[in-house]
Amino acid sequence: MNFLTFFHLVAVFLLCIGLFGIIWRRTIVGILLSVELMLNGAGLSIMASTQLTGTANALGQVGTLLVMGLAAAEATLVLAIILVVAKRFGTIELRYISSLRE
Amino acid sequence: MFYLSLSVLAAHMVLIIIGAFITVLAKSLVRALTGLIMTLFGVAGLYFLLAAPFIGLMQLLIYVGAVSILIFFSIMLTQASSVGEEGQKRRRLKVVYAFLSALAPAVFLGLAVIKASIPSLSTPQEIRAADLGEFLLGPYLLPFELISLVLLVSMAGAVLLGFEKRKKR
Numbered sequence: 700m701n702f703l704t705f706f707h708l709v710a711v712f713l714l715c716i717g718l719f720g721i722i723w724r725r726t727i728v729g730i731l732l733s734v735e736l737m738l739n740g741a742g743l744s745i746m747a748s749t750q751l752t753g754t755a756n757a758l759g760q761v762g763t764l765l766v767m768g769l770a771a772a773e774a775t776l777v778l779a780i781i782l783v784v785a786k787r788f789g790t791i792e793l794r795y796i797s798s799l800r801e
Numbered sequence: 802m803f804y805l806s807l808s809v810l811a812a813h814m815v816l817i818i819i820g821a822f823i824t825v826l827a828k829s830l831v832r833a834l835t836g837l838i839m840t841l842f843g844v845a846g847l848y849f850l851l852a853a854p855f856i857g858l859m860q861l862l863i864y865v866g867a868v869s870i871l872i873f874f875s876i877m878l879t880q881a882s883s884v885g886e887e888g889q890k891r892r893r894l895k896v897v898y899a900f901l902s903a904l905a906p907a908v909f910l911g912l913a914v915i916k917a918s919i920p921s922l923s924t925p926q927e928i929r930a931a932d933l934g935e936f937l938l939g940p941y942l943l944p945f946e947l948i949s950l951v952l953l954v955s956m957a958g959a960v961l962l963g964f965e966k967r968k969k970r
Contacts, residue, residue: 712817712818723891736821736824765944781878
């Protein structure tokens with residue numbers, strides 16, 4: 700067990716608890732929170748893999764930065780989608796909006 | 802000094818784990834968001850510990866500053882009640898599904914990480930932010946342009962969705 704393994708275990712933990720949350724949560728906002736957890740785990744894993752091995756350090760830092768940018772774009776779009784869904788269906792609970800037709 | 806850094810590492814990991822559990826299990830969405838912010842702070846601390854202060858600051862700026870505010874707005878604008886949707890009881894089968902979906906990557910990826918662990922440095926090297934910029938504009942030029950395109954498209958899409966909602970009223 701070295702340092703890299705610790706960091707990777709934390710990243711795997713974030714991935715797993717994000718998946719758990721996606722199934723467990725009932726609203727779109729809850730799922731958005733879980734997805735943010737998973738993306739954070741991905742960034743942490745990329746960063747630790749390059750900082751703690753002989754790979755070029757800039758590779759991992761830029762990769763983590765790109766993951767953050769994608770997460771910000773995703774959060775923006777999901778906010779708009781949540782607003783439209785809340786307007787159209789009157790609820791953001793997944794139980795009521797998971798069917799394709801009435 | 803070694804034990805000091807080890808204890809700092811352990812403290813941040815505890816922060817991340819507690820925050821993640823609050824995020825997933827809290828009944829109120831606002832409280833879950835607070836747990837997410839706790840996790841984000843923990844991950845930012847790990848970035849600082851990995852000798853990448855620029856990325857740690859970016860994590861604080863983008864995630865804690867922007868993304869969490871966006872999520873808070875989406876909670877506020879949809880008027881998700883604090884005890885309503887998330888507070889009700891769930892079917893027992895759902896617990897099983899959730900546990901199974903979390904268990905599969907936990908077992909396989911966890912075993913893979915532990916079994917195939919490669920030797921790691923104990924003190925990461927810090928690089929200057931200027932080098933990062935040169936790397937971003939040199940070999941990583943295409944992903945850099947693509948991410949700006951993705952951000953532009955998502956921004957335009959969000960504006961478009963918002964406007965269409967207002968026009969129908």
